[in-house]
Amino acid sequence: MKKATGVITRPDSLFPFPEFTADAGPAADDFGHIVGSRPLGVFAPPSVAALRDFVALVGPRGLPVTARGGGYSVYGQGQAEGGFVVELSALDEVRCAPATRTLTAGAGASWSEVVRTALAEGLTPPVLPDHLGGSVGGLLSTGGLGGSSHRHGLVADHVRELEVVTGAGDLVTCSRERRPDLFDAVLAGLGQCAVIVSATLELVPAPTLVRRFRLYHHSPGTFFADQRALARDDRFSHVCGQARPALGGTWDYMIEAVVPHTRQLPCDDTLLTGGLAHDRNTEEIENLSYEEFVRRMDRDERILRTTGEWQRPHPWLTLLLPEEAAAGFVPTVLADHAQSGLRACGVVQLRPLTSRTLRAPLLRRPPGDLLCLLSLMRTAPPGAPENVREAVAANRALYERARELGGVLHPTSALPMTCGDWRAHFGPAWETLTRAKNRYDPHSVLTRGYGLWP
Ligand SMILES: Cc1cc2nc3c(=O)[nH]c(=O)nc-3n(C[C@H](O)[C@H](O)[C@H](O)COP(=O)(O)OP(=O)(O)OC[C@H]3O[C@@H](n4cnc5c(N)ncnc54)[C@H](O)[C@@H]3O)c2cc1C
Missing domain, CATH: 3.40.462.10 (FAD-linked oxidases, C-terminal domain)
Incomplete structure (x- = not known):
């Protein structure tokens, strides 16, 4: 277990905010239950203006700020060691505009609520994740893949406009036409440049x-x-x-x-x-x-909650592979002794993707048009940190083998990454991301849980 260390003092003088609490509660943990952290506290902004004021106050002091949506990260990506978790559940308004076939959702709204509101008008986002419990902001920050991604790309590829608070504390609206550099740095951008406040999504007619x-x-x-x-x-x-x-x-x-x-x-x-x-x-x-x-996963979730699996550690690994390598690679992974836990309690998902449909530039992918997303979603027994450590080490070993075949990490995974790994991961996009980071998060306070920068 990667446990947080360090002396923490609460800077009371900084906080005229009644929505601030020093009790981190669930924000010190996540769905993975592998990484724990000790934030200075949690801020639950009741409004966009409060979020903007908070980031503008904290950012220049160099204190880490990380947004939290559904808390479904598996390796501390949504935590803020020594800083502040911004809990976005109050920014959850969802409004559908059937005439323009769009829907605007607060970043803290769940995909379940997006689906409910869109379906009431006979509409749906063209791509949806399998699990609807995560937040709009959290999924867009990682890109979002679903069963129709082979045809329609990422969930993030159907965002028309974003409202964000940058790390500099500015409230900005961006789109493909307006501040496209910020738009591209936020979608699948791992929360490095801005906190998403709301997103306007394209909709299509839903089948009955x-x-x-x-x-x-x-x-x-x-x-x-x-x-x-x-x-x-x-x-x-x-x-x-x-x-x-x-x-x-x-x-x-x-x-x-x-x-x-x-x-x-x-x-x-x-x-x-x-x-x-x-x-x-x-x-x-x-x-x-x-x-x-x-909503097919709702039932699975209910069952897993009842059996207790949902609450256990989740050392998950997701890789994007060149399709021609997958047929050889996947059977060796499944035969690997280090992955034997997958047989007892896990799901192995193999999603076909086509690179030409994936638009967000920060979603890294292997060369070639046909890709395969391999997700090893396993559960570790509770109270067995040794078992979790082994699974995380096995993830790292698999990642290295996949890299040799041209494979790329999906950043929602549970494995340690160095700054050098991230630089290699982003490849030619690293320079663009660094430029955007310097411009929009000049104090480098946002979403440090990924460990992109020292
Ligand atoms: C059961 C399950 C099924 C899943 N199925 C899919 C799937 O089908 N397709 C898929 O693509 N993914 C899937 N995922 C992965 C999941 O969607 C991502 O991990 C997503 O980022 C989770 O978002 P969250 O809000 O729940 O989590 P959080 O842990 O709250 O946030 C995830 C990351 O996003 C950042 N973030 C949160 N809100 C914002 C914001 N407003 N602005 C900027 N950054 C923000 C956080 O800081 C953190 O780094 C699944 C995960 C689980 C547990």
Whole structure:
């Protein structure tokens, strides 16, 4: 466990803010339960102006400031050792404008609330994350990937406008046309240049019903070939794969593919699954309401909360791989003794992506158009720090192997990264990010939990 150290004194004289509390509570921890920190306190701004005033006061004193949305970071990325966590749950207003097919959401609003408000108008964001419990600001700061990303890119790629408070304490509106350097530095920018206050998102008409296919493969070869085909063509609006433990210590693979239901009966399933090499005896096909489908993780979350898994440490690792390397790499990962915990309590997700659809420049990705997102979402037993340490070390080892194949880290992972690693991670974008950081966070106080700078 990476535990916080250091002498902490509360600078009372700085705080004319009644919304400030010295009791860090949940803000000293996160969903990962691996990194703990001791912030000086938590500030819960009741308004955008209060947030701006707070950052303007604290920034020049060089005290770390980190926004907290849903708290779903897994390795301290949302914590503020020796500084202030800004808890954004009060900035949660969500307004839909059906006439312009847009929705403006406060950064502290959850994706669940975004979906509820948009669906009330028959609309939806074109890309949604699997889990809707996180905050708008938190997801946009990492980019946001979903089942339709192979066609529509990141959640962040559908942001029309942002309102942010920069590290200099300025309230600024930015978009592709207005202050594009700031806009590009904030989306998938890991909270380095500004705190997102609100985001205006593009919406598209939502289907009422969807038809979901679960297609099982017994070999990684056919699975990856089919995922590749589905990422290239437009047959399915949502495609996401999983590796699942099978008997005898082996793994099976499953593609979840979804289309809006046209209500034409009988459905032409053979047309949709034509040319695919899955096991036709085990395929599962069902109709769901669109809302039931996008909220599919609610039930999983309820179950995991009941079993206690949701509250355990989560040493998760997510990597973006060149697609041609994934078919060879993934089976060796699953056979690796260091990853054996995945069989007992974990989910292995394999999401096909196409680089040409990913627009936010700070979302780093491997070369080539076809990519595979590998997420190892495992749970460690509670009260076993040795086990967590081993899992984090295994993550680091896997990351290094993936890098040799051209793989790139997804920054929501649980593994230690040096400043040098980050510089290499951002590659040619590092200079742009550094320039934006110097301009918009001149005191270098924002979101230090990633460790991008010394
Ligand atoms: C069960 C589960 C499922 C997930 N599924 C997906 C998925 O399908 N797709 C996907 O892309 N990700 C997924 N994630 C990852 C998750 O969406 C990201 O970690 C996201 O950043 C979490 O946001 P948060 O607000 O909940 O977390 P927080 O820990 O509060 O914030 C995450 C990071 O964003 C920063 N931040 C928060 N608010 C702001 C703001 N307003 N302005 C600037 N920076 C801010 C924080 O400082 C921190 O660095 C999943 C995570 C979990 C736990």
